[in-house]
Amino acid sequence: MTLRAERWLQLAFVVPAALYLVFFFGYPIVQNGVMSFQEFTTRTFFTGEAPWVGWYNYVEVISSPGFGRVMLNTAIFTVVSIVAQFVIGLALAVFFRRRFPLSGVVRSLLLLPWLIPLIVSSAIWRWMLDKDSGVINQVLSGLTGSDVSIGWLTDVNIALPAVILVNVWLGIPFNMTILYSGLQDIPEELYEAAALDGATGWRAFWAITWPMLRPVTGVVVLLGVVYTLKALDIILGLTGGGPAGSTETLATEAYRLSFGQFDFGAGAAVGNILIVISLIFAVLYLRANRKAVDE
Amino acid sequence: MSSAGLIGASRGWRRPVDAAVGILILAVLLFPVYWMVNVSLQPGGRAVGTPWFPLNPDIGGYVQALEEQGANLITSIIVSLGSVVFSLAVAAPAAYALAKFRSRWLTGLLFAILVSQMVPGIVVANALYSMYNQLGLLNSVVGLIIADSSAGIPFGILVMRAFMMNIPQSIVEAARVDGAGIIRTFWSIVLPVSRNALITAAMFTFLFTWGDFLFALTLTTTADVRPVTLGLYSYLGSYVNDWSAVMATAVLASIPAIAMLVAAQKFIAAGATGGAVK
């Protein structure tokens, strides 16, 4: 087969995916970008008219009094969630490498948090975290012997950590499963060889596991960041962005602007700010990737 | 047996201890799931002041869920499995290309895939509604399968690519030297070696589609094709919630999904790549 014909075949590998992307994402991305520069209201849905307002929406959104806090909430929410999910997920993945009875079943059952509809899990957590009648406070009271009445979702200082906790709970299965598969791909022989050299336990982890896992780690962290930045339903279900905006992130604000205030242009602007932040991470990922490939 | 510390099969006496620890982890992490089952069995679906155990289990919610959501469950299963097949078919070759072929504009494609993951779902759903309306794909199983793959395909490409980057170039070269064409190499060498990657991508595509509410809501206008995520909402009015039916439906819906995931997990075997090198 000639080199040219082979290049065409290579194309065939990606053409279906590329076409799918163009049709399913091309238009929405463009439309969302354009919308952020327009005055897009309910009227626009019917008439199609959306006057061009340039950077107005962005200026409005960025200069609004709560914006700094929203950015801070988003940053804390994302960073803490990712770190916690990844570390716990990796620890669990490593743990499950030990073959013991029921390990397969337990691993699958741990995917349940992801499986349950978000409206159900957010309702369950809301009840569990209720200040007065919630199970969590009851358990803590029992364990410490005193009356624990933490306002998990009602105290402005505790609401964000509580929401992060639930988000980490949701994200652990994702990290654990992918990292576990990644671990399974590492050949046993490498560990055996290392053991012969006397490297076991933590040293084996740093010398073999961590480097071999790097591509998978990279994608898990990147996707984790992208998905967490977009996380909307769980926050809405737990606190609706409250109390007093203490759990309001860029994603919830975009939703509120679009479907609470019907200011779709502003909602799109916030959505695009979110995308830009994700893009920064994507670029970092690609750079790190290229370095790895070149190595 | 190597004493490789963190990995490998546990020694004899450690196995039941490990199993116990595993179950403890399960109990802690899945406590909310237990609570869900608990509420589903409470008479009247009491959400506040729920006792720790359902001492008087009331299966009314389950009866209602089975009667009314049975068909929806089947729809969900068909759409989810269909989405897995479609997504893998599109994503696997693309993942391989992005992992192994070198080309400047392939990096551009990778970038585009990453960007697609960043777009809020509602934006995609709105655009799809118009498109589907023109093409007559609303209220169709095929339409939902293709739309729900919008989560599985980019994700599958990204994850499988990461796994495939670890495939040693040597085995690919060996196949080429033996005269295998590019497609044959992919089919006979790369895919079997990427079994873990395929299964992982398949599982998450299944999960994404199974839990999808947005596309199900947007792309259906009648009750003909109604995945169970939508069916759940027949019990949630704006003021009044029938929690026992909701929880029962959620529990019932989890069962086939978990069954499939358990089956899939069994196939994630160790050292798939290593064996090929030998």
Place this chain on the structure above:
Amino acid sequence: MTQRRAAWTAVPLALFTIGALALSGCSGSNAAAPGDDADSILLERPAGSTNDKKVYDDVLAACEETTGVTIETQDVPYDGYLAKVLQQVSSKTMPDVLMLDNGDLPQIASSGALAPLSDFDINVDGYADGVIEASSYDGDLYAVQPVANTIALFVNTDMLAAAGVDVPTTWDELKTAAAALSGDGKYGMAFSATATEEGTFQFLPFFWSNGGDETDIATEAGAEALQLWVDLVDSGSASESVLTWTQADVNDQFVAGNTAMMVNGPWQFPSLDEAGVPYEVVSIPAPQDGDEIISPLGGEVWTIPQTGNEAKMTAAASVVECLGSDESQMALASGRDLVPTNTELVDQFIAENPKMAGFAEQVPGLRARTAQLGADYTAASEGIYTAIQTALTGGADPLTALQQSAPNK
């Protein structure tokens, strides 16, 4: 090589530009197939509780007979209902009859997607003023609202008797009663103070009855009302969790006996009766003795979207008119524990449903939330619930909180 590359970037770019243009261009068709007669119409509503569905289905069946029009129903989950409606507006695939919450009507009407009822000679004589205002936008009537709901004070008679407390009628009495009823993990009062329209809805009776005005929320009158809520939570008479409780959650607390009084609506009667809670419905306490209570109008309205199909729209109009007829109102009201909006029916309704007396009497005085602000009400509502959240979490005193979050348009 560069030429090749350029071609490969140009092709996808061209593809989706063409796609985008095509999609935006040809979206003028509506769902009606050619040759459709005007004898059947499509009616869209949120999926609700099973009882609601049954009562409505019976009324719709009766309307099918009176109007001779076949009615096909389409249930959409309430979560995302508006998003769905907007999608339909933009793709011109609206149903023939569309149900909306009365608070959302001005927004949708402002888009031009609804037909004014004056086009169809629909009779709305006898409807309460607040109802007419809520169903109007820019001076035109766009919807028919057959039944209404509002909120009132529910008290647990057993708990009040046990504490020797009388039913409160003023704010001061409310504070003392709630304090007396609190303790031992129980609260005297519960309401919904979420960061949503529900929070605002619950607050409005207190706000309006004290002279608060949604066009200018940062007034002393408004701040005093907010101070009442702050006092209730600070003194421990109401749980901090009111910040997260929806009206459904508040009801759950009342049923579980965790709170002696609550602000809620008549739609809770079925669950209260089923749980056997000994309750009584009284009017929300007034600021001072003798002050008038002004309650917000709740409930859904039926509209006629502009589908462009004249025959169907006329058929839809006859269905909408039937939904607002006396028979429909009485059936819907008694079946769903709501009140009819036609003031001439109030007496008859109370006679047939005595337990609804407390709510039915309020109908003539119900105030529409969107009466003054129309489509701008959403901004005021957000200002109100944001201020409630800030004040209740101690972030600022009520007047400052209202000033900070007041809409500045």
